[in-house]
Amino acid sequence: MSATEELFREDATLLRCEARLVEILPEGLVLDRTVFYPQGGGQAGDGGRLLLADGRAIAIADTRKSRGDEANPPRLLHVPAAGQEALLAELAAALPLALSAEIDAERRRAHMRFHTATHLLCALVPHPVDGCSITAGYARLDFHTAEPLDKEALSAGIARLVAEAHAVRHRWISDAELDANPQLVRSMSVQPPRGSGRVRLLEVEGVDLQPCGGTHVGNTSEVGDVVVTKIEKKSAMTRRVVLGFASPV
Numbered sequence: 001m002s003a004t005e006e007l008f009r010e011d012a013t014l015l016r017c018e019a020r021l022v023e024i025l026p027e028g029l030v031l032d033r034t035v036f037y038p039q040g041g042g043q044a045g046d047g048g049r050l051l052l053a054d055g056r057a058i059a060i061a062d063t064r065k066s067r068g069d070e071a072n073p074p075r076l077l078h079v080p081a082a083g084q085e086a087l088l089a090e091l092a093a094a095l096p097l098a099l100s101a102e103i104d105a106e107r108r109r110a111h112m113r114f115h116t117a118t119h120l121l122c123a124l125v126p127h128p129v130d131g132c133s134i135t136a137g138y139a140r141l142d143f144h145t146a147e148p149l150d151k152e153a154l155s156a157g158i159a160r161l162v163a164e165a166h167a168v169r170h171r172w173i174s175d176a177e178l179d180a181n182p183q184l185v186r187s188m189s190v191q192p193p194r195g196s197g198r199v200r201l202l203e204v205e206g207v208d209l210q211p212c213g214g215t216h217v218g219n220t221s222e223v224g225d226v227v228v229t230k231i232e233k234k235s236a237m238t239r240r241v242v243l244g245f246a247s248p249v
């Protein structure tokens with residue numbers, strides 16, 4: 001079985017695509033292509049629905065990648081919401097099945113705004129990152145440092161970079177190019193995915209450059225009113241910065 005084509009890697013603004021449901025596994029549904037981002041790199045997975053030609057829909061609660069092993073590469077799994085067992089059992093007899101895959105746009109938009117804001121934080125805080133979590137309600141980034149961080153100064157720094165409207169774009173480089181530039185890797189806990197021979201590099205023009213496979217807005221102006229809501233001392237060498245929306249979305 002070939003891998004799912006990951007349309008969100010090239011275009012994070014896609015909300016919907018035509019696809020085929022090719023497999024129904026106990027852990028989730030496999031499509032031949034998708035706009036659903038699977039949980040990874042700290043970013044939460046997408047929710048949404050799979051629209052069938054007859055008007056019915058499968059509600060998708062989450063998206064994630066299976067762990068995989070040498071014999072079985074990781075699978076991109078659309079996790080159905082509970083209570084749809086009868087529908088899924090019926091569809092299992094009709095595979096492959098053409099459908100439209102549509103993500104929850106508001107949830108993804110929040111992920112993209114927060115995710116891009118974490119790149120701005122990386123540019124403002126000169127310490128390595130050793131943990132990251134991005135959801136629709138908040139984002140948090142753990143910095144490896146014993147130094148205190150200033151909540152108001154970081155909020156002001158984010159606001160400045162948002163107001164400056166920097167372009168955000170990605171490009172692909174080879175593993176060899178990354179090996180030649182180890183300073184590009186900001187995170188201690190999330191190593192860029194290896195093995196495919198290429199690495200996705202995310203650039204916030206003039207601000208931040210690092211390997212990242214997540215989804216981002218196209219310009220820092222789209223991050224909007226994101227502020228630092230809390231700074232916690234998680235351990236002697238860890239400062240956690242929590243981001244939130246200044247005004248409810």
Ligand SMILES: [Zn+2]
Pocket residue numbers: 115116119202212213214215216
């Ligand atoms: Zn990113």
